[in-house]
Amino acid sequence: MSFKKPFQKAEFEQRVANVKQRMEAAGFDLLICQDPANMGWLTGFDGWSFYTPQAVLVHLEEASPIWFGRAQDAKSAHITTDLPAENIVGFSEPLVHHPVRHPFDELCELVIARGWGSARIGVELDAHYYTARAHQHIVEGLPNATISDNQGLVNWARLVKSEAELVYMREAGRIVTDTMNQALARLKPGVRQFEIIAEVYHAQITGFDNKFGDYTSLCPLIQVGEGTSTPHLTWTDEPLPDRGLIAMELGAARRHYHAPLTRTAHIGKPPAEVSRLTEVIIEGGDIALRAAKPGTTCAEIEAIWQDVLKRNGYSKESRVGYSIGLNYPPDWGERTASLRPGDTTELQAGMCFHFQSGVWLDDFGAAVSEPFVVTESGGERLCDVARELIVVD
Amino acid sequence: MSFKKPFQKAEFEQRVANVKQRMEAAGFDLLICQDPANMGWLTGFDGWSFYTPQAVLVHLEEASPIWFGRAQDAKSAHITTDLPAENIVGFSEPLVHHPVRHPFDELCELVIARGWGSARIGVELDAHYYTARAHQHIVEGLPNATISDNQGLVNWARLVKSEAELVYMREAGRIVTDTMNQALARLKPGVRQFEIIAEVYHAQITGFDNKFGDYTSLCPLIQVGEGTSTPHLTWTDEPLPDRGLIAMELGAARRHYHAPLTRTAHIGKPPAEVSRLTEVIIEGGDIALRAAKPGTTCAEIEAIWQDVLKRNGYSKESRVGYSIGLNYPPDWGERTASLRPGDTTELQAGMCFHFQSGVWLDDFGAAVSEPFVVTESGGERLCDVARELIVVD
Numbered sequence: 001m002s003f004k005k006p007f008q009k010a011e012f013e014q015r016v017a018n019v020k021q022r023m024e025a026a027g028f029d030l031l032i033c034q035d036p037a038n039m040g041w042l043t044g045f046d047g048w049s050f051y052t053p054q055a056v057l058v059h060l061e062e063a064s065p066i067w068f069g070r071a072q073d074a075k076s077a078h079i080t081t082d083l084p085a086e087n088i089v090g091f092s093e094p095l096v097h098h099p100v101r102h103p104f105d106e107l108c109e110l111v112i113a114r115g116w117g118s119a120r121i122g123v124e125l126d127a128h129y130y131t132a133r134a135h136q137h138i139v140e141g142l143p144n145a146t147i148s149d150n151q152g153l154v155n156w157a158r159l160v161k162s163e164a165e166l167v168y169m170r171e172a173g174r175i176v177t178d179t180m181n182q183a184l185a186r187l188k189p190g191v192r193q194f195e196i197i198a199e200v201y202h203a204q205i206t207g208f209d210n211k212f213g214d215y216t217s218l219c220p221l222i223q224v225g226e227g228t229s230t231p232h233l234t235w236t237d238e239p240l241p242d243r244g245l246i247a248m249e250l251g252a253a254r255r256h257y258h259a260p261l262t263r264t265a266h267i268g269k270p271p272a273e274v275s276r277l278t279e280v281i282i283e284g285g286d287i288a289l290r291a292a293k294p295g296t297t298c299a300e301i302e303a304i305w306q307d308v309l310k311r312n313g314y315s316k317e318s319r320v321g322y323s324i325g326l327n328y329p330p331d332w333g334e335r336t337a338s339l340r341p342g343d344t345t346e347l348q349a350g351m352c353f354h355f356q357s358g359v360w361l362d363d364f365g366a367a368v369s370e371p372f373v374v375t376e377s378g379g380e381r382l383c384d385v386a387r388e389l390i391v392v393d
Numbered sequence: 394m395s396f397k398k399p400f401q402k403a404e405f406e407q408r409v410a411n412v413k414q415r416m417e418a419a420g421f422d423l424l425i426c427q428d429p430a431n432m433g434w435l436t437g438f439d440g441w442s443f444y445t446p447q448a449v450l451v452h453l454e455e456a457s458p459i460w461f462g463r464a465q466d467a468k469s470a471h472i473t474t475d476l477p478a479e480n481i482v483g484f485s486e487p488l489v490h491h492p493v494r495h496p497f498d499e500l501c502e503l504v505i506a507r508g509w510g511s512a513r514i515g516v517e518l519d520a521h522y523y524t525a526r527a528h529q530h531i532v533e534g535l536p537n538a539t540i541s542d543n544q545g546l547v548n549w550a551r552l553v554k555s556e557a558e559l560v561y562m563r564e565a566g567r568i569v570t571d572t573m574n575q576a577l578a579r580l581k582p583g584v585r586q587f588e589i590i591a592e593v594y595h596a597q598i599t600g601f602d603n604k605f606g607d608y609t610s611l612c613p614l615i616q617v618g619e620g621t622s623t624p625h626l627t628w629t630d631e632p633l634p635d636r637g638l639i640a641m642e643l644g645a646a647r648r649h650y651h652a653p654l655t656r657t658a659h660i661g662k663p664p665a666e667v668s669r670l671t672e673v674i675i676e677g678g679d680i681a682l683r684a685a686k687p688g689t690t691c692a693e694i695e696a697i698w699q700d701v702l703k704r705n706g707y708s709k710e711s712r713v714g715y716s717i718g719l720n721y722p723p724d725w726g727e728r729t730a731s732l733r734p735g736d737t738t739e740l741q742a743g744m745c746f747h748f749q750s751g752v753w754l755d756d757f758g759a760a761v762s763e764p765f766v767v768t769e770s771g772g773e774r775l776c777d778v779a780r781e782l783i784v785v786d
Contacts, residue, residue: 003620004629024697047625049611051521051724072753073710075623093710094735097728099544125526128444129723133519149526194598194605201594204588210630212587219441219608227396230468232440236397237603311496318465318485329722330522331444334454335490342487360465 108141123148173382284308292379501534515543566775568645677701685772
């Protein structure tokens with residue numbers, strides 16, 4: 001089967017080497033990674049099997065990572081990765097949703113059989129699919145190991161993107177640009193929300209020049225009227241009003257690398273308060289992006305943005321951005337650096353962020369966000385949709 | 394905002410009453426539910442915010458559930474539920490992805506402030522988004538409580554669907570019927586996989602008669618050629634071959650109620666081994682569905698199916714089905730009853746299953762699945778796609 005791997009083998013080797021350096025510094029012999037983005041980043045493994053327990057193991061003294069998962073998905077690992085066959089291990093089918101036993105019982109047996117039963121093991125204590133029960137089985141199954149949270153060690157290793165990764169980030173930006181422009185062009189009174197979303201999905205997957213899109217880690221989001229005051233509602237059958245506010249947050253994923261984008265539109269002449277809020281958001285975002293150069297901290301970017309808001313009588317309590325890159329549902333954020341007070345992460349060239357400048361007031365909200373990559377000359381936008389309140393006549 | 398709630402208030406009250414009975418029987422005063430399907434089923438809460446810690450609490454002595462989540466999503470709870478305003482509680486924004494503190498620290502404070510600090514608490518130890526770290530914060534924050542796994546108490550309460558729920562299940566069946574038929578009609582040599590998937594998404598969301606679809610808990614899956622030997626690969630830019638096997642697993646979701654469906658197609662005259670495997674799968678499925686009446690156990694259904702396979706020289710190690718209904722990514726299974734050896738759950742009218750009759754051999758696989766609802770006269774199919782190996786000339 002001619003599966004096109006997204007990266008050269010050398011890129012995966014370099015990632016594993018990077019992670020091993022971090023493991024040594026942090027005092028881990030072995031990592032157990034369940035986050036599908038970490039599994040994919042380390043090995044290339046791809047497939048919608050993350051609803052079942054699975055993991056990639058990295059051991060300091062083992063050249064290649066080990067894939068562990070459901071037997072029926074092991075074949076996906078053979079197809080999508082370059083891992084040696086002996087490092088692809090399937091667990092027994094009866095362990096799926098078993099009330100007493102757990103697939104990770106066999107993971108523990110594997111760890112012990114490899115001679116790593118007394119290792120210093122770093123687990124992903126807060127990864128979405130690493131459940132409390134999974135952890136209990138790891139702890140009970142490896143009584144001689146020292147098990148602790150690796151605090152997103154691989155997530156942090158993913159923060160600065162390689163040139164090869166940036167190609168996908170920019171392609172994702174191009175797809176979401178086209179997708180958002182198509183969605184905006186469809187905003188008219190009487191069009192039902194789901195009709196727009198159906199087109200959005202079509203555009204997200206179609207991509208451009210046969211550069212197709214993958215499923216995105218968040219579904220497309222649309223809010224209308226009062227619904228714009230909260231960011232995560234999904235579509236309904238409601239027709240768009242003759243006059244009113246609409247916010248959309250859409251992403252695109254290219255080989256699972258994500259570019260998310262938010263725009264706010266108004267059908268009919270916008271109220272002054274909406275225009276004003278949007279102008280302030282755009283001004284604040286522009287100034288922040290210009291400042292997003294290597295050496296500036298995440299907190300400093302947030303402060304620059306917050307100053308513009310404050311000067312205009314607004315504030316935003318939630319963080320104004322987060323790192324993005326390779327990801328799987330349910331979130332396209334990397335759960336590492338955030339643009340918010342107290343985050344002292346220094347920007348480096350190749351880091352990517354979603355500058356999520358949404359401001360949600362009591363009765364309405366607005367957002368004009370941008371995904372960007374940090375460069376020597378500031379934040380380079382990954383998208384090219386008009387930075388303005390879109391007015392639908 | 395005119396959000397159309399999917400059910401009457403009385404239906405939610407009846408669900409909560411059902412859950413409270415189960416809590417009394419199991420010895421719980423308080424449930425903490427993080428599974429988005431459980432949160433939605435108990436309250437109607439809807440929104441793509443499950444990537445962040447959130448929960449619905451049910452206490453025996455509190456009339457209504459309590460929603461707890463991110464402050465910016467509390468408004469979604471006000472819009473999508475009938476919960477009293479004082480039972481919608483947002484946590485402080487700085488707790489998002491905080492390295493030391495966790496949103497559930499404030500959940501514990503809420504539990505204590507309500508006077509429930511010494512309660513017998515049931516948590517969802519194996520729910521996808523209930524991470525090991527979340528559990529540690531619950532345990533540390535409620536030192537006087539007795540905390541244990543509720544073993545999917547709410548998931549089990551969801552097993553038998555109400556008439557109102559079955560309306561959505563059948564509508565989902567209708568949407569996936571249309572979606573699969575459209576996808577099958579597009580199978581032609583040279584068509585690229587993603588082009589089919591783009592149409593699938595469009596059909597899933599468009600639905601019929603303004604009965605739109607929601608995002609599905611699994612993405613559409615397509616496998617071609619050798620890829621059919623493993624079930625969870627996703628689409629590529631590969632053109633369909635002049636001759637070869639194709640498997641698709643597609644779902645549709647109506648107000649988040651899911652009907653999943655699998656079909657196998659062959660471009661060109663199918664090899665005898667493929668036709669034969671498919672015929673056996675269909676025969677086994679037909680016999681099993683006829684037997685799916687109240688009183689029969691899940692294991693008995695599996696045995697009936699397995700007999701047909703064995704008689705024909707095949708076997709299937711993985712379970713042949715699982716309960717379905719309301720769900721959110723990453724899985725449309727309810728993680729309760731499975732059609733497999735040892736599952737003594739007795740079928741009842743109104744239970745719904747995906748009869749997932751995929752058989753994956755070393756070099757290829759085939760599946761002709763059916764979602765069905767248990768009725769007095771056997772399994773009633775929710776879909777109406779031809780039960781056959783689809784041959785594309």
